[in-house]
Amino acid sequence: MTTSSDAAGRPAGEERTQAVVGVGSMVMGDDGVGYHAIEALEDRSLPDGTSLTHAGTTAFLALEAMSGADRALVVDALALDEPPGTIREFRLDRPEVDAPEVTMHDYSFTDALAVGDVAYDVPERVRLLGVVPAELDPALELSDPVSAALPELVSRIEQRLTEEAQD
Known part of the structure:
Protein backbone atom coordinates (compact mmCIF):
# COMPACT_ATOMS: atom_id res chain seq x y z
CA MET A 1 0.00 0.00 0.00
CA THR A 2 1.36 3.41 -0.92
CA THR A 3 0.43 6.75 0.56
CA SER A 4 0.96 10.14 -0.97
CA SER A 5 2.94 12.85 0.79
CA ASP A 6 3.79 16.49 0.32
CA ALA A 7 7.22 18.07 -0.31
CA ALA A 8 8.01 17.94 3.41
CA GLY A 9 7.33 14.19 3.49
CA ARG A 10 4.14 14.68 5.50
CA PRO A 11 1.29 12.28 4.68
CA ALA A 12 -1.34 13.78 2.39
CA GLY A 13 -4.03 15.56 4.36
CA GLU A 14 -1.89 16.05 7.47
CA GLU A 15 -2.28 19.52 8.92
CA ARG A 16 0.53 22.02 8.44
CA THR A 17 1.50 23.92 11.54
CA GLN A 18 2.44 27.57 11.77
CA ALA A 19 3.77 29.54 14.71
CA VAL A 20 3.36 33.27 15.16
CA VAL A 21 5.80 34.56 17.76
CA GLY A 22 5.61 38.09 19.12
CA VAL A 23 8.89 39.31 20.55
CA GLY A 24 9.88 42.45 22.42
CA SER A 25 9.08 44.13 25.70
CA MET A 26 5.46 45.09 26.22
CA VAL A 27 6.51 47.76 28.75
CA MET A 28 8.88 49.60 26.39
CA GLY A 29 6.48 51.41 24.08
CA ASP A 30 6.78 50.37 20.44
CA ASP A 31 9.08 47.46 21.33
CA GLY A 32 5.83 45.78 22.39
CA VAL A 33 4.34 45.75 18.88
CA GLY A 34 4.82 41.95 18.73
CA TYR A 35 2.81 41.58 21.94
CA HIS A 36 0.02 43.82 20.62
CA ALA A 37 -0.10 41.92 17.31
CA ILE A 38 -0.48 38.58 19.12
CA GLU A 39 -3.25 40.07 21.27
CA ALA A 40 -5.10 41.27 18.15
CA LEU A 41 -4.67 37.89 16.43
CA GLU A 42 -6.17 36.02 19.39
CA ASP A 43 -9.58 37.41 18.41
CA ARG A 44 -9.27 36.34 14.75
CA SER A 45 -10.19 33.17 12.91
CA LEU A 46 -6.82 31.73 11.88
CA PRO A 47 -5.98 28.61 9.88
CA ASP A 48 -6.03 25.35 11.82
CA GLY A 49 -2.62 24.46 13.20
CA THR A 50 -1.68 28.07 14.01
CA SER A 51 -0.14 28.82 17.40
CA LEU A 52 0.29 32.27 18.90
CA THR A 53 2.98 33.00 21.50
CA HIS A 54 4.33 35.99 23.40
CA ALA A 55 8.06 35.29 23.67
CA GLY A 56 8.95 38.57 25.35
CA THR A 57 12.65 39.25 25.16
CA THR A 58 13.92 35.68 25.39
CA ALA A 59 15.35 34.35 22.12
CA PHE A 60 15.24 30.71 23.15
CA LEU A 61 11.59 31.01 24.25
CA ALA A 62 10.89 32.24 20.72
CA LEU A 63 12.73 29.21 19.31
CA GLU A 64 10.81 26.88 21.62
CA ALA A 65 7.51 28.46 20.54
CA MET A 66 8.24 27.69 16.88
CA SER A 67 9.93 24.33 17.44
CA GLY A 68 8.21 21.61 15.45
CA ALA A 69 6.15 24.00 13.34
CA ASP A 70 6.35 23.84 9.56
CA ARG A 71 6.60 27.62 9.29
CA ALA A 72 7.05 30.57 11.63
CA LEU A 73 6.34 34.29 11.63
CA VAL A 74 8.28 36.45 14.09
CA VAL A 75 6.72 39.84 14.86
CA ASP A 76 8.84 42.65 16.29
CA ALA A 77 9.81 46.31 16.20
CA LEU A 78 12.45 46.80 13.49
CA ALA A 79 15.37 49.19 13.86
CA LEU A 80 15.46 50.51 10.29
CA ASP A 81 16.23 53.93 8.91
CA GLU A 82 12.67 54.42 7.71
CA PRO A 83 9.72 56.47 8.98
CA PRO A 84 8.05 55.21 12.18
CA GLY A 85 5.07 53.02 11.39
CA THR A 86 6.66 51.55 8.24
CA ILE A 87 5.90 47.81 7.96
CA ARG A 88 8.59 45.56 6.53
CA GLU A 89 8.93 41.84 5.96
CA PHE A 90 12.00 39.63 5.61
CA ARG A 91 12.72 35.93 5.14
CA LEU A 92 15.08 34.85 7.93
CA ASP A 93 15.62 31.45 6.33
CA ARG A 94 17.48 33.02 3.41
CA PRO A 95 20.99 34.04 4.50
CA GLU A 96 21.48 36.21 1.42
CA VAL A 97 18.66 38.51 2.56
CA ASP A 98 19.91 41.42 4.63
CA ALA A 99 17.32 41.33 7.40
CA PRO A 100 17.64 43.67 10.38
CA GLU A 101 19.03 42.26 13.60
CA VAL A 102 16.35 41.16 16.06
CA THR A 103 18.08 41.86 19.34
CA MET A 104 16.67 40.33 22.45
CA HIS A 105 17.85 40.85 25.97
CA ASP A 106 19.36 37.41 26.42
CA TYR A 107 20.72 36.64 22.95
CA SER A 108 20.46 37.85 19.38
CA PHE A 109 17.50 36.06 17.81
CA THR A 110 19.34 35.77 14.50
CA ASP A 111 22.26 34.06 16.24
CA ALA A 112 19.87 31.87 18.23
CA LEU A 113 18.10 30.89 15.01
CA ALA A 114 21.43 29.97 13.41
CA VAL A 115 22.39 27.59 16.23
CA GLY A 116 18.92 26.70 17.47
CA ASP A 117 18.49 23.65 15.26
CA VAL A 118 20.81 21.76 17.62
CA ALA A 119 18.26 21.88 20.45
CA TYR A 120 15.04 22.79 18.61
CA ASP A 121 13.15 21.60 15.55
CA VAL A 122 13.39 25.00 13.83
CA PRO A 123 11.05 25.51 10.86
CA GLU A 124 12.60 25.63 7.43
CA ARG A 125 10.64 28.79 6.61
CA VAL A 126 10.87 31.73 9.00
CA ARG A 127 9.59 35.22 8.21
CA LEU A 128 10.12 38.42 10.16
CA LEU A 129 7.33 40.99 10.04
CA GLY A 130 7.65 44.21 11.90
CA VAL A 131 7.12 47.90 12.26
CA VAL A 132 9.66 50.70 12.55
CA PRO A 133 9.23 52.14 16.07
CA ALA A 134 8.88 55.78 17.05
CA GLU A 135 9.25 55.43 20.85
CA LEU A 136 11.21 52.85 22.83
CA ASP A 137 10.85 54.47 26.24
CA PRO A 138 8.96 52.86 29.14
CA SER A 147 -0.65 52.06 16.65
CA ALA A 148 -1.93 53.26 13.27
CA ALA A 149 0.16 50.57 11.51
CA LEU A 150 -1.01 47.72 13.77
CA PRO A 151 -4.21 46.85 11.82
CA GLU A 152 -2.23 46.58 8.57
CA LEU A 153 0.46 44.49 10.32
CA VAL A 154 -2.18 42.10 11.66
CA SER A 155 -3.79 41.92 8.21
CA ARG A 156 -0.44 41.02 6.62
CA ILE A 157 0.16 38.33 9.23
CA GLU A 158 -3.28 36.85 8.50
CA GLN A 159 -2.52 36.97 4.77
CA ARG A 160 0.82 35.16 5.24
CA LEU A 161 -0.81 32.53 7.43
CA THR A 162 -3.51 31.89 4.84
CA GLU A 163 -0.96 31.75 1.99
CA GLU A 164 1.32 29.44 3.95
CA ALA A 165 -1.57 27.15 4.94
CA GLN A 166 -2.43 26.70 1.24
CA ASP A 167 1.21 26.30 0.13
Whole structure:
Protein backbone atom coordinates (compact mmCIF):
# COMPACT_ATOMS: atom_id res chain seq x y z
CA MET A 1 0.00 0.00 0.00
CA THR A 2 1.36 3.41 -0.92
CA THR A 3 0.43 6.75 0.56
CA SER A 4 0.96 10.14 -0.97
CA SER A 5 2.94 12.85 0.79
CA ASP A 6 3.79 16.49 0.32
CA ALA A 7 7.22 18.07 -0.31
CA ALA A 8 8.01 17.94 3.41
CA GLY A 9 7.33 14.19 3.49
CA ARG A 10 4.14 14.68 5.50
CA PRO A 11 1.29 12.28 4.68
CA ALA A 12 -1.34 13.78 2.39
CA GLY A 13 -4.03 15.56 4.36
CA GLU A 14 -1.89 16.05 7.47
CA GLU A 15 -2.28 19.52 8.92
CA ARG A 16 0.53 22.02 8.44
CA THR A 17 1.50 23.92 11.54
CA GLN A 18 2.44 27.57 11.77
CA ALA A 19 3.77 29.54 14.71
CA VAL A 20 3.36 33.27 15.16
CA VAL A 21 5.80 34.56 17.76
CA GLY A 22 5.61 38.09 19.12
CA VAL A 23 8.89 39.31 20.55
CA GLY A 24 9.88 42.45 22.42
CA SER A 25 9.08 44.13 25.70
CA MET A 26 5.46 45.09 26.22
CA VAL A 27 6.51 47.76 28.75
CA MET A 28 8.88 49.60 26.39
CA GLY A 29 6.48 51.41 24.08
CA ASP A 30 6.78 50.37 20.44
CA ASP A 31 9.08 47.46 21.33
CA GLY A 32 5.83 45.78 22.39
CA VAL A 33 4.34 45.75 18.88
CA GLY A 34 4.82 41.95 18.73
CA TYR A 35 2.81 41.58 21.94
CA HIS A 36 0.02 43.82 20.62
CA ALA A 37 -0.10 41.92 17.31
CA ILE A 38 -0.48 38.58 19.12
CA GLU A 39 -3.25 40.07 21.27
CA ALA A 40 -5.10 41.27 18.15
CA LEU A 41 -4.67 37.89 16.43
CA GLU A 42 -6.17 36.02 19.39
CA ASP A 43 -9.58 37.41 18.41
CA ARG A 44 -9.27 36.34 14.75
CA SER A 45 -10.19 33.17 12.91
CA LEU A 46 -6.82 31.73 11.88
CA PRO A 47 -5.98 28.61 9.88
CA ASP A 48 -6.03 25.35 11.82
CA GLY A 49 -2.62 24.46 13.20
CA THR A 50 -1.68 28.07 14.01
CA SER A 51 -0.14 28.82 17.40
CA LEU A 52 0.29 32.27 18.90
CA THR A 53 2.98 33.00 21.50
CA HIS A 54 4.33 35.99 23.40
CA ALA A 55 8.06 35.29 23.67
CA GLY A 56 8.95 38.57 25.35
CA THR A 57 12.65 39.25 25.16
CA THR A 58 13.92 35.68 25.39
CA ALA A 59 15.35 34.35 22.12
CA PHE A 60 15.24 30.71 23.15
CA LEU A 61 11.59 31.01 24.25
CA ALA A 62 10.89 32.24 20.72
CA LEU A 63 12.73 29.21 19.31
CA GLU A 64 10.81 26.88 21.62
CA ALA A 65 7.51 28.46 20.54
CA MET A 66 8.24 27.69 16.88
CA SER A 67 9.93 24.33 17.44
CA GLY A 68 8.21 21.61 15.45
CA ALA A 69 6.15 24.00 13.34
CA ASP A 70 6.35 23.84 9.56
CA ARG A 71 6.60 27.62 9.29
CA ALA A 72 7.05 30.57 11.63
CA LEU A 73 6.34 34.29 11.63
CA VAL A 74 8.28 36.45 14.09
CA VAL A 75 6.72 39.84 14.86
CA ASP A 76 8.84 42.65 16.29
CA ALA A 77 9.81 46.31 16.20
CA LEU A 78 12.45 46.80 13.49
CA ALA A 79 15.37 49.19 13.86
CA LEU A 80 15.46 50.51 10.29
CA ASP A 81 16.23 53.93 8.91
CA GLU A 82 12.67 54.42 7.71
CA PRO A 83 9.72 56.47 8.98
CA PRO A 84 8.05 55.21 12.18
CA GLY A 85 5.07 53.02 11.39
CA THR A 86 6.66 51.55 8.24
CA ILE A 87 5.90 47.81 7.96
CA ARG A 88 8.59 45.56 6.53
CA GLU A 89 8.93 41.84 5.96
CA PHE A 90 12.00 39.63 5.61
CA ARG A 91 12.72 35.93 5.14
CA LEU A 92 15.08 34.85 7.93
CA ASP A 93 15.62 31.45 6.33
CA ARG A 94 17.48 33.02 3.41
CA PRO A 95 20.99 34.04 4.50
CA GLU A 96 21.48 36.21 1.42
CA VAL A 97 18.66 38.51 2.56
CA ASP A 98 19.91 41.42 4.63
CA ALA A 99 17.32 41.33 7.40
CA PRO A 100 17.64 43.67 10.38
CA GLU A 101 19.03 42.26 13.60
CA VAL A 102 16.35 41.16 16.06
CA THR A 103 18.08 41.86 19.34
CA MET A 104 16.67 40.33 22.45
CA HIS A 105 17.85 40.85 25.97
CA ASP A 106 19.36 37.41 26.42
CA TYR A 107 20.72 36.64 22.95
CA SER A 108 20.46 37.85 19.38
CA PHE A 109 17.50 36.06 17.81
CA THR A 110 19.34 35.77 14.50
CA ASP A 111 22.26 34.06 16.24
CA ALA A 112 19.87 31.87 18.23
CA LEU A 113 18.10 30.89 15.01
CA ALA A 114 21.43 29.97 13.41
CA VAL A 115 22.39 27.59 16.23
CA GLY A 116 18.92 26.70 17.47
CA ASP A 117 18.49 23.65 15.26
CA VAL A 118 20.81 21.76 17.62
CA ALA A 119 18.26 21.88 20.45
CA TYR A 120 15.04 22.79 18.61
CA ASP A 121 13.15 21.60 15.55
CA VAL A 122 13.39 25.00 13.83
CA PRO A 123 11.05 25.51 10.86
CA GLU A 124 12.60 25.63 7.43
CA ARG A 125 10.64 28.79 6.61
CA VAL A 126 10.87 31.73 9.00
CA ARG A 127 9.59 35.22 8.21
CA LEU A 128 10.12 38.42 10.16
CA LEU A 129 7.33 40.99 10.04
CA GLY A 130 7.65 44.21 11.90
CA VAL A 131 7.12 47.90 12.26
CA VAL A 132 9.66 50.70 12.55
CA PRO A 133 9.23 52.14 16.07
CA ALA A 134 8.88 55.78 17.05
CA GLU A 135 9.25 55.43 20.85
CA LEU A 136 11.21 52.85 22.83
CA ASP A 137 10.85 54.47 26.24
CA PRO A 138 8.96 52.86 29.14
CA ALA A 139 5.26 52.85 28.20
CA LEU A 140 2.44 50.33 27.90
CA GLU A 141 0.90 51.97 24.84
CA LEU A 142 2.18 52.11 21.28
CA SER A 143 3.07 55.45 19.69
CA ASP A 144 0.58 56.95 17.25
CA PRO A 145 2.46 55.85 14.08
CA VAL A 146 2.89 52.26 15.28
CA SER A 147 -0.65 52.06 16.65
CA ALA A 148 -1.93 53.26 13.27
CA ALA A 149 0.16 50.57 11.51
CA LEU A 150 -1.01 47.72 13.77
CA PRO A 151 -4.21 46.85 11.82
CA GLU A 152 -2.23 46.58 8.57
CA LEU A 153 0.46 44.49 10.32
CA VAL A 154 -2.18 42.10 11.66
CA SER A 155 -3.79 41.92 8.21
CA ARG A 156 -0.44 41.02 6.62
CA ILE A 157 0.16 38.33 9.23
CA GLU A 158 -3.28 36.85 8.50
CA GLN A 159 -2.52 36.97 4.77
CA ARG A 160 0.82 35.16 5.24
CA LEU A 161 -0.81 32.53 7.43
CA THR A 162 -3.51 31.89 4.84
CA GLU A 163 -0.96 31.75 1.99
CA GLU A 164 1.32 29.44 3.95
CA ALA A 165 -1.57 27.15 4.94
CA GLN A 166 -2.43 26.70 1.24
CA ASP A 167 1.21 26.30 0.13
